Amino acid sequence: MARTIRCRVISRGRAKGEALVSNASISFFGGVDPSTGTVIDKKHPLFNRSIAGKILVFTTGKGSTVGSYILYQLAKNGKAPIGIICKEAEPIVAVGAIMGSIPMVDQPDTFDFKDGQIVAIDGYNGLILVED
């Protein structure tokens, strides 16, 4: 069964794929390897996992503003998430998503996502579709 969740558009575009979910914030600078898309922050719950090609779901961004450039570099290297869902967007990830043309939404009506679910983002109309 598919659920529809309303959300706010941060970076326009559409994406559909497997969700990689974390209830933690992410610093892309120093937290993700820009050449592989692997999470390298040892303290992060997603440590050693790859965000490449996933719908990355997390709470919010943090850390150095250089993180925006890291997201851009991930996109250039083909190792970026194909879409981003944040509980609450902040400037570093929002700007990085736009730089890298990665569809991104935030403030979903419910923040109820599980690893491996197929999730679609409609980053024009502000909708998320979840296949439970």
Next chain:
Amino acid sequence: MELTAGEEGTLNGDYGPVKQKAIAILVALGEIFKADRLIEISSVQVAGVSYKTIGDAGLEWIKSMSSEQVTVPATLNPAGMDLHLWKQMGIQQEFADKQLEIIDAYTNMGVKAICSCTPYLAGHSPKLGEHIAWSESSAVCYANSVLGARTNREGGPSALAAAIIGKTPNYGYHLDENRQPTLKVNVEASVYEESDFGAIGAAIGRVVNNGVPYFSGVKNPGADNLKALAAALAASGGVAMYHMEGVTPEAGSVNLEGVEARTFTQEDLSASYEQLSTFQSGEVDVVTIGCPHASMSEMRKVATLIKGKKVAKNTKLWVFTSLATKLMAERFGYLGDILRAGGEVYTDCCMVVAPVEQFGFKRMAINSAKGAIYEPSASKVEVLFGTTGRCVDIAVKGHA
């Protein structure tokens, strides 16, 4: 956020992909911070210049944007090296090539390569009430506080986007209500030197975080002191603006009712000096002055202190300033005084964004609280924070 028909068209790509991307960044930030609209700006300061900081990703991003021109006056932050004297600094060829590529990409868009964190001392100085989009935290704090212009703390990409579109989202420090004090600080300590004001900024920044401090009790501070205070507040907290009674242009019209108050005592000043240093005695590899970039009066101060003396054999004295100030300092004779004493004067860059780890420095003396905050992590060095006089003295003796 309400967009005009023209802005909507830009967002839909009617004016090409670069402008589309630029306005998308501004609109996203506007949505996040609940701006009602985009407003016109008159000036931009662009950070994200040093190759050390932004790397290949940053270079590629700027290149991807450089088919468009900026539409308002825009200047660059410091790069990772002196654009002329980089070999003398000890910068490697590979780094220099990348750095010059970044500068070229920006200048192709019409951004002026002033490469200074003090554009306001180099001819790029907005006035009271002007809406601007500046990055570089020390310049943001100086522009809001001392010049009375209005800017948020922009990141490199959002500043560049604003320069291309000529607008910025209307939120934060563009609005009167966010320029009100959140903490009153009565300065009881005797403060004279730039480093004294840096020490105040470092301590109060930690307390006020990203609020707006209101200082009283300070008599006749010079512009260099206000610059040092701005830089330290911004580096220690996330301060984008302060007021100073009888000094800054908006201090007389703020509402102080119910604002929490504290004092800054002589003991607080000593404690802040101590806290900013990671060592107090022994050999020193390099003494750095000019964070933010040295003004003309700071060049004169260093020249007066060092004239007729010699920098110690195993120590370097590095002074960082803008190209404009260096040229004037040469005409006034200050540059000659510093160079004859064995000091080095570099433009376009600073210790915080230069690849200092390549130079092999282990211990640094510095008169900047901002520098003392960043250098241990940015450059992996031990720091001694002191007055300009103490720093120059260390340069001559070679040790503290």
